Amino acid sequence: MTLEEKVGKTLSELGATDTQGVESLFAEVRAAMESERQELVSCEVEKEEHGKLCRALRDRWLARKNGIISLIDENWLKKAPKELKPVVGRQFNELRQAAAPMELEELLRAVPRKITLAASIAATASVRADLTSDLTLPGYRRPLGSIHPVTRVLREIEEIFLGLGFTIEIGPEVESVYYNFDALNIPETHPSRDDWDTLYIDSKTLLRTHTSPVQIRSMEKYGAPLYIIVPGKVYRHDNPDSSHATMFHQIEGLAVDKDITFADLKGTLDFFAKKFFGERVRTRFSPSFFPFTEPSGEVSISCVICDGQGCRTCKESGWLEVMGCGMVHPEVLRHGGIDPEQYTGWAFGLGAERYAMMKYGINDIQLFYQSDVRFLEQFS
Numbered sequence: 001m002t003l004e005e006k007v008g009k010t011l012s013e014l015g016a017t018d019t020q021g022v023e024s025l026f027a028e029v030r031a032a033m034e035s036e037r038q039e040l041v042s043c044e045v046e047k048e049e050h051g052k053l054c055r056a057l058r059d060r061w062l063a064r065k066n067g068i069i070s071l072i073d074e075n076w077l078k079k080a081p082k083e084l085k086p087v088v089g090r091q092f093n094e095l096r097q098a099a100a101p102m103e104l105e106e107l108l109r110a111v112p113r114k115i116t117l118a119a120s121i122a123a124t125a126s127v128r129a130d131l132t133s134d135l136t137l138p139g140y141r142r143p144l145g146s147i148h149p150v151t152r153v154l155r156e157i158e159e160i161f162l163g164l165g166f167t168i169e170i171g172p173e174v175e176s177v178y179y180n181f182d183a184l185n186i187p188e189t190h191p192s193r194d195d196w197d198t199l200y201i202d203s204k205t206l207l208r209t210h211t212s213p214v215q216i217r218s219m220e221k222y223g224a225p226l227y228i229i230v231p232g233k234v235y236r237h238d239n240p241d242s243s244h245a246t247m248f249h250q251i252e253g254l255a256v257d258k259d260i261t262f263a264d265l266k267g268t269l270d271f272f273a274k275k276f277f278g279e280r281v282r283t284r285f286s287p288s289f290f291p292f293t294e295p296s297g298e299v300s301i302s303c304v305i306c307d308g309q310g311c312r313t314c315k316e317s318g319w320l321e322v323m324g325c326g327m328v329h330p331e332v333l334r335h336g337g338i339d340p341e342q343y344t345g346w347a348f349g350l351g352a353e354r355y356a357m358m359k360y361g362i363n364d365i366q367l368f369y370q371s372d373v374r375f376l377e378q379f380s
């Protein structure tokens, strides 16, 4: 019986009723295919004639209609009894993989001179029978992504401070209660320490509520003088709405050196605000309170929408609050291992989402976390 006749029959008609029978049948087919390919490789004919023979061989085996592989699929695999299906399936896949390079050989012989690299790969492909990709097809087009608006803001702020000689420090998001609260002079009675405001892992471990712990760690690690900014994720036990999220991004800054004064703080933060929001912007410092700074302040900028005239965005005040700041509390320097008799410092903290909202006119913080491409692609 010829091969063509065999692939026209079912396995049971051929008497292949068990694993061994199926395997030897497939081995016979593979051997036939190999010898036909070998014959073609070693035959000496004109290039054009050779191309024709390659194409004929490819069609004989791989043609979708009436090719040997297709017929095996139809008559052997599809009609195999249920218990033999896995064996036949496996054998069939091996055969199909071994046959795939013929597709490539045929294609490449049609245009051999133009794609020498591909031709040399094809030579390898005929050895490596598992290479099934058609290397002559154009590549996949993948749409270009864009930088997340919060990431953009973080990078922009980082750039400004890097330009002033600050360096970037990062640290753990899972923190100890000591670094997150005690070292920062935040008393046991402070509302932010309450279970209802903070996400605890156990009584001594939590998700950090600000990036300040990293600044304590950096003081311990490097001592003074120290000029750092600390970007990162922070967490609050809060109900999400258009201006609150359980996770957001903070950047804090810290400058510790000899003779650092409130004038350094004002000068640096005014410079920063003008670089980030534009040279027209004016800053306003007003008194505030944080346990880790003394004195403490709030920085506002003249409204970027109405230039200080009063509008909906600034609630008719002409000012937008953009960060908290202050002179580092001596107790906090001490916790960082720095002598407050010798060194002083200033610090600030800001929320990156709020900056992105102001800069791009976004009115809902939740948009940052929904991964909606229609929103994100506007920031490319």
Ligand code: 2NL
Binding pocket: 212, 213, 215, 216, 250, 252, 254, 290, 292, 293, 323, 324, 325, 326, 327, 328, 329, 332, 347, 348, 349, 350, 351
């Ligand atoms: C805010 C206020 C602030 C700091 C953060 C800080 C850190 C150390 C020592 C002293 Cl280690 N201060 N950070 C200071 C003032 C304000 O953040 O409203 N953030 C969103």
